[in-house]
Amino acid sequence: MSEQSHKDKLADVLAAGINRRSFMKLMGSGAGLAAGSAIMGGSLVQSAMAAAPKRGGTIKLAWIDAVDTLDPHFTASLGSVKIINNVFNGLLKVAYDGQKVSFVPDLAETWEMPDDKTHVFKLRKGVKFHNGDPCDATAVKWSLERVKDPAVGSPHAWKFETLAGIDIVDESTIRMRFSKPYAFLPVALTGSTGRAGTIVSKRAVEQHGKAFGRNPVGTGPFKFAGWRENESITLERNPDYFEPGLPYLDGVQILLIKEPTAAVAAMMSGQVDGMSLSPFQFIPQLKANKNLKVYGEVEGNYSFVGMNNRRAPFDDPMMRKAVAAAIDRNVIVKQGYFDEAIPAYSCISPPMTGFYDKNIGKSGRGQRFDLKKAMEYRKQSKYQGEVNPVYIVAQGFTGSGGSGTRNSQLILPMLEKIGIKPKIELLDRAVWTKRRNGGDFDMYDEAWIADLDPDETIYPEWHSGKPWNFVGYSNKEFDKLLSEAQDTLNQATRKKLYDRAEDLLMADAPLAVLAHMKVFKILNKRVQGFQYIPVDLLNLHSVWLA
Amino acid sequence: MFQAASAKLAQTLLVLLIVSAASFAFLKLAPGDPVGIMLGSDYSKTSYDQLTHELGLDRPVVQQYGNWLADFVRGDWGTSYITNQDIFELAVMQALPVTLTLAALSLLIALVIGIPTGVMAALYRNSWADVLATTLAIGGNAFPSFYLGILLIWLFGVDLGWFPVLGFVAPWEDFWLGMWHLVLPAVTLGAWYVGLIARITRSSLLEVLGQPYILAARARGEPGWRVVWVHGMRNVLMPLVTVIGLQLGGMLRGAVMTEVVFALPGLGMMVTTAVLNREYIVVQAGIMLTGLLFVAVNLAVDQTYQFLDPRLRRR
Numbered sequence: 001m002s003e004q005s006h007k008d009k010l011a012d013v014l015a016a017g018i019n020r021r022s023f024m025k026l027m028g029s030g031a032g033l034a035a036g037s038a039i040m041g042g043s044l045v046q047s048a049m050a051a052a053p054k055r056g057g058t059i060k061l062a063w064i065d066a067v068d069t070l071d072p073h074f075t076a077s078l079g080s081v082k083i084i085n086n087v088f089n090g091l092l093k094v095a096y097d098g099q100k101v102s103f104v105p106d107l108a109e110t111w112e113m114p115d116d117k118t119h120v121f122k123l124r125k126g127v128k129f130h131n132g133d134p135c136d137a138t139a140v141k142w143s144l145e146r147v148k149d150p151a152v153g154s155p156h157a158w159k160f161e162t163l164a165g166i167d168i169v170d171e172s173t174i175r176m177r178f179s180k181p182y183a184f185l186p187v188a189l190t191g192s193t194g195r196a197g198t199i200v201s202k203r204a205v206e207q208h209g210k211a212f213g214r215n216p217v218g219t220g221p222f223k224f225a226g227w228r229e230n231e232s233i234t235l236e237r238n239p240d241y242f243e244p245g246l247p248y249l250d251g252v253q254i255l256l257i258k259e260p261t262a263a264v265a266a267m268m269s270g271q272v273d274g275m276s277l278s279p280f281q282f283i284p285q286l287k288a289n290k291n292l293k294v295y296g297e298v299e300g301n302y303s304f305v306g307m308n309n310r311r312a313p314f315d316d317p318m319m320r321k322a323v324a325a326a327i328d329r330n331v332i333v334k335q336g337y338f339d340e341a342i343p344a345y346s347c348i349s350p351p352m353t354g355f356y357d358k359n360i361g362k363s364g365r366g367q368r369f370d371l372k373k374a375m376e377y378r379k380q381s382k383y384q385g386e387v388n389p390v391y392i393v394a395q396g397f398t399g400s401g402g403s404g405t406r407n408s409q410l411i412l413p414m415l416e417k418i419g420i421k422p423k424i425e426l427l428d429r430a431v432w433t434k435r436r437n438g439g440d441f442d443m444y445d446e447a448w449i450a451d452l453d454p455d456e457t458i459y460p461e462w463h464s465g466k467p468w469n470f471v472g473y474s475n476k477e478f479d480k481l482l483s484e485a486q487d488t489l490n491q492a493t494r495k496k497l498y499d500r501a502e503d504l505l506m507a508d509a510p511l512a513v514l515a516h517m518k519v520f521k522i523l524n525k526r527v528q529g530f531q532y533i534p535v536d537l538l539n540l541h542s543v544w545l546a
Numbered sequence: 547m548f549q550a551a552s553a554k555l556a557q558t559l560l561v562l563l564i565v566s567a568a569s570f571a572f573l574k575l576a577p578g579d580p581v582g583i584m585l586g587s588d589y590s591k592t593s594y595d596q597l598t599h600e601l602g603l604d605r606p607v608v609q610q611y612g613n614w615l616a617d618f619v620r621g622d623w624g625t626s627y628i629t630n631q632d633i634f635e636l637a638v639m640q641a642l643p644v645t646l647t648l649a650a651l652s653l654l655i656a657l658v659i660g661i662p663t664g665v666m667a668a669l670y671r672n673s674w675a676d677v678l679a680t681t682l683a684i685g686g687n688a689f690p691s692f693y694l695g696i697l698l699i700w701l702f703g704v705d706l707g708w709f710p711v712l713g714f715v716a717p718w719e720d721f722w723l724g725m726w727h728l729v730l731p732a733v734t735l736g737a738w739y740v741g742l743i744a745r746i747t748r749s750s751l752l753e754v755l756g757q758p759y760i761l762a763a764r765a766r767g768e769p770g771w772r773v774v775w776v777h778g779m780r781n782v783l784m785p786l787v788t789v790i791g792l793q794l795g796g797m798l799r800g801a802v803m804t805e806v807v808f809a810l811p812g813l814g815m816m817v818t819t820a821v822l823n824r825e826y827i828v829v830q831a832g833i834m835l836t837g838l839l840f841v842a843v844n845l846a847v848d849q850t851y852q853f854l855d856p857r858l859r860r861r
Contacts, residue, residue, distance in 0.1 A: 062712075068584065068628055076584065153596055211630045229629065229636050230819055231714060231811035255713055257809040258818065261696055265711040269704045430578025430824050437582065 053529055057545040058251040061274045061538075062263035067233065067256060069213030070224065072198035073147050073154040078450065082276055082538045083254065084198065086235060088218030091121055091140070091189040091197045096533040100353055101452060103186040107135065107199055107219065116181040123172045127242045129201040130223040137168045143199040144176070159188040159196040187452060221247040221541035230256060241541070248529070248544035267292065267522055273545070275522040276538055280338045280403055286522050295532045296520035300351045300457065302344045303403070303447035304511040305391075305411065310472040313389060314442060318381035319420075320509035323443075324367045325374035326418050327411055332514050336403040336410055341515040346502045347461075348454045349516040351534055355454045355495050365499070367506045367513055371417065378418045389442030391422035394432040404445040407514060436470050444470070447517070450535050454498050455486060462505055473510035558841050562834065566618075569833045570611045573826045579603065580627050580824040601627055614827060618834070624827045626820075637816060637831045644714055645801055645812035651725075651732040652797070653790070656739030661786075663740070664747025665774060671752065679744060687741030691800045695734040695807040702730060712809040731808040735800050739793070746789050750782040757781075783854050791847035798836055 065079030072084045085093075093106040105111060108121040127135040146152050148160040167175040178185075189197030204217035216224045219242070222235035235252040255272065257263045264282045266272045268289055278286060278294075287294050307314035307323060314320050329343035342350070345366030350356045360366050393408045408424050415422060422443055427435065436444050448468075451457040459482050460466045464474040481501035485494050506513070519536050529542045581597050598604050602613065617624060623633040660683075667679035703711035709730050717724030754760065755778055763773050802814030809815075813832055820828035851858050 069630075214630060229631060229640055229811060230815045231809075255809060257712060258806045258815065259809065262699060262712045262807055262809055265699045265704050269707050269711060271703075271710055271712070428578070428822060430580075430582070430822065431576070432578075433582050434578045 053248050053542075053544040054546065055248050055544070056250050057248075058253055059249055059274065059527065059540065059543065059545060060253045060255065060272045061276060062257050062266055062272045063233075063254045063276045064257050064260045064263050065277050067254075070216040070227075070233075071213035072195045072200065072216075072218075073152070073156055074213060075195065076155065078536050079276065081195065082536065083233065083235075084195075084216070084218075085220070085537055086222045086252065086540050087216050087220045087224055088198045088200065089220050090195075090199070092186055094190050094533055094535050094537065096531070096535075101351060101533070101535065103190060106190075107140070117178045119176045119178075119185065120169070121174050121176070123174070124242055125172050127219050128240050129204070129219055130217045130238060131201055131204055133201055133203055135199060135201075135219050136171050137174045138171070139202060140199055141166045141168055141174055142202045144197065146200065146205070147196045154196075156188075156196045222249075222252055225251070232256060243541065247541045249540060252540060267524075270524065273524045273527050274538075275520075277536075278520045278522050280336075280340050280517075281406075283338055283340050283520065291525055293523050293525055293527075294520055295523065295530070296340065296518040297532070297534050298342055298350050298516050299449065299519045299534045299536065300349050300451040301447055301449040301519075302347050302349055302457070302516055303341075303407070303445070303514045304344075304347075305407075305514065306444045306446055306471045306511050307389075307509070308439060308442050308444075308471050309474070309510050310439060311442070313381075313383040313387045313420075314471075316382045317508055318377045319383060319387075320512075321507070322374045322377035322381060322418050323415060323420065324506070324509040324512040325370045325377060326414050326420075327512050327514070328369040328414060329514060330369070331414075332403075332407055332410055336407045337515055337517060340520075341517040344513040344515050346506055346513060347448075347457050348498065348502065349451070349457070352452070352454055352457070354491055355498055357499065365503060365506075367509065374418050378420075386419050386421055389420065389422050391424045391443040391445075392432055392435050392441040393424055393426050393445050394429050395426055407445060439470060439472060446470075449519070452535070455482070458482065458498070458501065458505070459486075462510065471510045473505075473508065475504060475508055478504045478508070554845075558845075561841065562837050565837045566615065566830065566834060567611065569830060570614070570826070571607075573824075573829055574607050574610075576824070578824050580826070584628055584823075614830065618830075623831050626828050627825055628823055633828055633831045636828070637813070637835055641811060641813045641816040641832075642835060643716070644810055645798075645805070645814065647717060647724075648728065648731055648735060648801060648804065648810060648812060649797055651728050652736035652739060655732050655736035656743050659736070660740040660743030661747050661779075664744040665751060665779075667744065667748040668751035668755065669774065676748075680748070683741035683744035683748075685741070686737040686739075687745075689737060690803075691734050691738055692803040692807050694737055695731070695804055698730050698734055699807070714810045714812075731804050731810060734807070735797070735804045738800050739790075739797065742789065742793060743786065746786055747782055750785045751778055754778050754781045780854075784851065787847055787850055787854065791843050794840055794843050798839070 063079060063083075065082075066077050067079045067083065068077045069075050070080060070084055070087065072081075072088055075081060075084065089107045091106060091108045092103045092111075095102050095104045107124055107127065109124050110122040112120045112122075114120060121140075123135070123137060123140060129135055129139070133139065144160070144163075144166055147154045147156055148163055150157065162179045164177045164179045167177070169175050188195075199219060200212070201217040204215065205212045208215045214227055221238055221241045221243070223238045225234040225236045227233045233254040233256065235254070237247055237250050241247060255263075255266075257266075260279050260282065263272070263275055264278065264286065267275050267286065270291060283294060283296075286292055305323070305327070307320045309315055309320075314323075333339060333341050333343050343361070345360045345368060346357070348355050348357070350358075357363065357365065391408055393404045395405065405426060408422075412422060412424065432444075435441055436446070448457060448461060461468045462473055462478070463469065463482055464476070464479050478501055481497050481504070485497035485501065505511075519534070521530075521532065521538055523530055526546045527543060528546050529544050531539065531542055533539065579598075581594055581601065581603065584597065595604075602610060605613075614624070621634065623637065625632055626636065629636075663679045663683060667676040667683075670676055699711045702708050710727050711730065713727055715724040715727045717728070751774070755774075760773060760777060763777050768777075798814070801812060802818060804810070805812045805814035806818055813835060817829055817832035819825075820832065
């Protein structure tokens, strides 16, 4: 797949980070736990431990994001991933110490790289699937190969495209051989964002076939217990879970809810213990309720208005620059995101530590509101007089990181000041996707979310001819800088390259960036021990009810 | 007799056929497709084409319709693209009972409130009670059910905390818990009907109370309650049953909104989810089931006439 080359390079960087921290050489599961908690910032774990967790109880959660399937190798929804992460394990998992996201072993106990193309994983011993089958080297090999097998048709198959083979070294050790150095691997092997390395039970897959996604069998802290269509999903405690003493809860009841207002009402009245996500407009109300705790930080994302470079009027860079300068991001942050976001000046977001320019607001780099300049650009543009571009907006609270419709309404009067009167078309998501993918728009709202590396956040989106470059932006120099950054392992040099690339991108303005947003989990205060991870996860293994 | 029945049956089937063809065509005309939604953003052209082919969506639309219809009449309603669940099971065994329960309870609430309101309004015509009843009736009819639902949720669910605000508990598994969960949704959906029923009751009763036989009954010295509730209401039932039957469509429309607001896994919720995911065959199943329901209710209404009006009974 075309996506491969850049992921390779990214991989080198990530892999370099992993070796430096050398957290893979862990002996035994007990040591693994201790070391794991050290990485995760002992304070977090210890504070949870100090409160003497109570066993038992069922947590009731309102799930307002869509759940498509619980087959990790097929899901396309973060609403599913959050559940999958409680039922399955990856070879690795994502951890967060309050500062930095990292990858720590999950089903793997140690991870070694004899050379840059070979990865050796020693697995935890004695781990069992929920159906009693052992999760040994044979099982892991089969699961990984399932993702790659073209006959299976997993949409994540490309993540293992350069996987040359898997050897079983002994019953608890596997060796993955790649044809090229593959730095995206840590991301791919986690049970959450990558999904390709999530280990599923062979017998269950063969037993249920296509219906495996409705009958998932993994190794995680909770077993799948039932799914009532459009109603609820229930999980129950896995007594054989490999982290001793965990999980604390007896069960999890996930209520599938379409109307967020109803979920918020249930949350406020204490009828549910938590919410998987919340639209921005409810956050002030939820925060004001003293029984609730709102978890959420600015995650790796950016929302923007994309402008179609292929046709008038936004084939003229001056028009695009005018739009980018006419939008007051502070208003968007206040009224579009209810202050639960920060203004964006470029694409790279704060969690990408080492790449995010903390002074970008003052440095003069990136895009910013300047009405005078916007008017100047507009004067210099090819298209004088009033223009009426078509602005497509996706309905629903997931649009543009949660504020597509509101943003468009806020942007409308801003653009009117420079003689641009967009015609807003409010579409349902299926139609919007089709129009966006077909380039049938002048302006569109979008947000790229849950990214962990600058390459991920810019390259497939804005490099010439890449799949998510829906606006048809092309700048050879920009492309070259991105490729160079992929080849560069030195972080300081790499950052400089991204700075230059972003300066070009922001000046050409195929997009007007808007904001970096928080992503929320709401829990009742009686829910204890929750460890927030800023990649939209709701892991329940450490959670208990007071 | 047999001829009449078979003509009726043929007519019904034709209606259902037209409904199925029209809905199939409209769904196909709606832009967007299920494959893109199923695959999310991480997919290749190959997997897109592969899945399109697997689902049979690369075939001509007429052929797709033909295949679907042939399977449908044989009772094979297909499996959902996304959930892999048997659609007959999903629609008939799971969603339909929820919607029927909700509709029945709403109707019950509407009758219990609507009829006395209408009777009051008719008996004390143009008094303050009439104005109040009429205002309430029209208000209930005019208020959008999703908005009323949200108001009820906030007042009775959050502020007062009397009722659960979402979820469904099957009354046949736990009757009182199920009823408790259904109170707010049923009131929401029923409010719309209350107005309708009260208005019909009022106008029909006014008409009936002016009839000579009522005067005769009063002259015979029958008690007032008997005159109104036995002699009067008997003749109000006909128009009432007719209107209730005809307005079933409105009830089902309201059920869609109500189910979404209160997270009830009924037909409305099923169809809403399926429309958003462009799951053509699930939507199709929902529409057919609604069509069948509509036809069945109309048949039932036809039958009740014979009980309500002895003159219509066949000899």
